[in-house]
Amino acid sequence: MNDSALGRVARALDLIPFLTANPGLSIVEIAQQFDTTPLQISRDLSLLHMCGLPGYSHLELLDIDYQDPDYVSVADPQVLDKPRALTYLESLALVLGLTLLEELTNDKEELGKITAFRERLSQLIGDRRLNERGPGFELLSTEQAVKQSPYALTIAQAITRESAIAIEYTSATSDTHTRRLIYPRRLTFKDGVGYCEALSEDQQTYRTFRLDRITQIDPDESEQPQDHQSGIVTVTQSEPSQPFQILIPKEGFAFLETHAEIITDSQFDGQSYRLFLQVESGEWLLRTLLALPYPATVLAPLNWAKTFSSRLEDTYNLYLG
């Protein structure tokens, strides 16, 4: 956080109303909330102790009790009892976040509540920006940032409550439909697609599940596994990764963009890319390459190259038959 004079002023103006509403926090806890060090918070409190309304005596400054570092309170915040108005960017971060939550849920009642709250917050932005531009002007927007998932908020509740859920899940790679118990840890969205990172009871490993492949969800009262550590998400590989070599034409540069995390090396000869990959699931890679809108092929390892080749040929023969 900014430790210039101005940065400290901003923090102090937010610190007093926060402490007024949340008495009894320790200096360490306050520092965590304000993303700074306990030493800085101590200095801020010490400085604030010397501030007050004009014309008041030295006994009538801001009354802050911080002698006990484990219990800080404000007895008299004077005129700083209310939090400052949200900045434009702070309001936007909330409004855009709520817009994404709206896109996630299809529960009408929940959607209504989120929309009403977002509209209330949007007023805070709109009022301040109206004298610059008309309503509806956006400097920063979001639309269909995430695919709707009827289960996203249910899973979020399960994470908060540290409870298990039973899901019916369709795996595109293995093309199977299974029912399994999972302990969800986090929801992430990338390029509009939602994923649930969860501990799978069957495998005792962390797995990632696509939200749009979950077909059914039931809360479960199962206890957490013994090695569960709340709040910590560690996604471990369920299969060891193996090296692959593939060839894609130059119009496939978007593949490099989309799958950058599995590409260990690449060579471009002006016409095509020879890519070196580390992939957990060869089956996933084969299907992905088959589904590309341009010719791509597996060069190595040999067994997968042959599998890819025969699958390509078998598919083509079906269309001839």
Added chain:
Amino acid sequence: MTDQKTERLLNLTMALLATSRFLSKSEIFRNVAGYSGSTEAIERMFERDKDDLREIGLVIEVAPFDELFDDEVGYRIRSESYALNIGHLTPSERSYASLAATLWRNRMLHSSGHHALLKLSAIEGNGFGDDYGSGLITLENDSPHLEVLWSAIENRTLVHFSYSNPETSNRSLAPYGLSLWHGIWYVVGMDVIKNDIRVFRLSRIVSSIDSDPIKGSFDIPKDFAMKDYLVMLQERPPVLCHALIRVGRCNTLRMQGVVESVDAEWDRIEFAHQEEKVSELLWFGGDLILQTPEPMREALITLLKAKLATRNSSEIRSPGGDHE
């Protein structure tokens, strides 16, 4: 020095907030601790202090101190413009705010969301996350360029960067707006070289972004609406397709279509799919045979032929480059 200035700014803020009338400069200099030195020095100090407080978002009203003598102005901060005026938050709203504020991975929005949550929790106290905790949902679409582009938009400064699509070219842009459109970050603005409004995908900016130092170097047209340009990125509507799928297979496709049995080996499915994404049906390999529409089926066959031709012309190597 920093402590003195911080103390003075805080005292000034409190003085301007506490007053119900406008305060003159002389009253401020007399009563707010920290204003000392020559008259000129104090005046300069005060002007800088006002600018600083405005920089952190405080609205300092300036008005004639006396209706009869309008050459002297007074100052104050109205409580209505200072304080967060959102009213009471329900437990659900607190939960939604907690989720919404913490889903950003991007440093700029993450920091802003976190600050917003701090301010909201100063209304309601602890107890956020009754239904939902914070940080449970995260948006992984981050871009290292968001902050510099946002700053350029706010300050109306030109930016310069290298863009890959797929050839790399140098671009100069007057950025008008940012959007997270269908899961992807875009910046929309006037391409200075091409003299046309263009849409740029942030992930294809392959260099750091240089901002011009001159602020206010362009205006955003009054009739500009980002959506008008982003809709050009919108995909065409899907078309109705029919395919044979093997019994027990193509389960993800079955979720989207209407299936009827044909025989012991095959089912028939009716589903909607975008024409330009027909290749995606090859994900199912020999478990799916597209029947209609005919143009899409032909496109699929042509693609399969091309893929086979590429396979035939490629070398097959084992790892390490040895020939089989």
